[in-house]
Amino acid sequence: MPTVGVDALTDGDFLLDVREDDEWQAGHAAGALHIPMSDFVARYGELTEAAPQDGKVNVICRSGGRSAQVTMYLAQQGIDAVNVDGGMQAWEASGRPVVDDKGQPGTVV
Template identity: 45%
Template sequence: MSNVEQVSVNEVPEGAFVLDVREDYEFEAGHVPGARHIPLGELPLQYSELDPDEDVYVICRTGGRSAQAALWLNAQGFTAINVAGGSGAWIDAGKEIVSENGQAPVIK
C-alpha cells in the first residue's frame, strides 16, 4: 500500500472541496461547513458523483478512514489528499464545524 499525500487541517485551502467519509450519525452530529458526505463503505458506489478535476480533501474522525478513502480515490484517477488528524484535529485547531441535527455540533 503506497502512501497518500497528507496535509494538516491548517493546510486545507479556503474553499477547498472537503469529502467527509464518516458514518451518517457522525456527519450529522458535526462536520466541516460545506463538506460533501459519502460514508467510506458507500464510496465505491458514489464516487462517480465527484468531480475528477477537483482536488479532494478527505476527512474522517482521526485520519484512518480518510487515508483509505484517499488512497482508493487516487487509484481511480482523483487527486485526493488526506486531512491528517481528521475532524478531531479540525476542531482542536479552532475551526468551525456545523451540525445537521439542530443540536450544537460535536465530533463523534
C-alpha cells in the same frame, strides 16, 4: 500517502467527509461533501459530479484512518486526493467551525 494538515486548508478547498451518517449529523465542516466510506464505491459518481475538475480532493474522517483508505482508492482512480491529517478531531481542536445537520454548532463524535 499524500497528507495535508488542517491548518493548510482554506475555505475554498474541496472537502470530502467519509464518516458514517451519525458522525456527520453530530458535526461536520460546513460545505463538505458527505459520502460515507461504507457507501463510497456505490456513490462514487456523486464525487465525480461535485469535485473540482482541476483541484485536490481533501478527504477527512474522524481521525485519518478511513480517509486514508479512500484517498488511496481515489489516487488509484487518477484523482488528485490527499488525506487530512488528524481528521475532524484535528479540525475541531484547531478551532475550525463544526456544524450539525441543521447548521447549528456541532461536535465531533
